[in-house]
Amino acid sequence: MAYQPATGARDLLPVDVAQKHWIEDRLQQVFERWGYHRIITSTLERMDTLMAGGAIERTAVLQLQNFEDEELGLRPELTASIARTAVTRMAGTTYPQRLYYNANVFQRTREFRQNYQHELYQAGVELLGSSGVLADAEVLLLVADCLQALSLENWHLILGDAGITRSLLKAFPENLRQTVTSAIAHLDRITIDSLPLSDELIERARIILDLRGKPSDVFQKVSNLGLEESLEEVTKLKSLVELIKSRADLPLILDLSLIQTIDYYSGIVFEVVNSNDGQPRVLGRGGRYDELLGLYHPQKENIPGIGFSLFIEDLYQVLLFNGQLPQTTPASDWLIVPETPDANAAAFAYAAKLRQSNNLVRVEMDLGGRDTNAIRQYASDRSIGQIAWIKADGSPIIESLDRE
């Protein structure tokens, strides 16, 4: 019998890890340059934490059995966990708090798809304690810096606003609002056209569905929709667009039909979409959630927040397609070979000296059992730079190899 990983699970071999690090190291550097600090929360959460406020559905969570008094699940995302930590373990800290993470998440899917992975990786940030346009702009500019650090091209940012979209949907009767929302979220014109609504409301749904494009055009269309109660939000969104406009490499599509499945968003929402290989791929998403922290706060105090996650597997696919990722693990610089058993201690000492001389150098020991030719062959197969043949008195003979 061959032991296989669980369905939906995957092992990452050294080359996969090198490629994953290539992406994560670059993102981490950007996060730190913007003043963000890494947080690590538990992979396991109580179900009530994960689903607080109904933002995340139970069916999206992989649950654990055999815990009698607690219902536990594997986190499908990190924002809820960070919100919980921020208002409990980090209570009393000064704001703004800038936090970043790089972690695995587990997502359950009902439909079976080929190669579907339950365990995925996300890198992202949460900026807590600031509700203004500056915080929104910081997060969007940070997204752009992340993609620039990965030398990613052909991407755009789709920007919406959950508050404005909700106001637009208020005109629909409550019993049909969810159907309209889901039809808009899935760009499903057929459902919209067949709903038992007045011509005027069907027309409104069609207009909402088309509220995407150049920001100035979308704002123009919105102004005809009677959005008095969201005037402030529209003005805020306009000033945000104005603020980030100067960054030429941030291609922006305004989309007020953008609706996220995760339902904790209260302000701007956005997605990073890449269209490199013809097929649009969502590389990350985020938004503002000003009511989420209050759900976890002992006194229900609201603290605003905004953040995003980038999806490592999706970035990986695009970067691999572009040929940007390393194809091998780094080779050792040195192979240290004791020529005789009484040279073993001297060989370890020589290797230690080399490692001390430069903390980036990679030095590996030959572990015996091979003749000279086999050692040379091994070193050449592994693209090792130099062999040091060590004698019992510790003196080395150094042989340089051609690296391919």
Ligand SMILES: N[C@@H](Cc1c[nH]c[nH+]1)C(=O)O
């Ligand atoms: N956690 C969200 C993304 C996000 C981070 N912060 C705000 N939103 C997700 O996985 O979709």
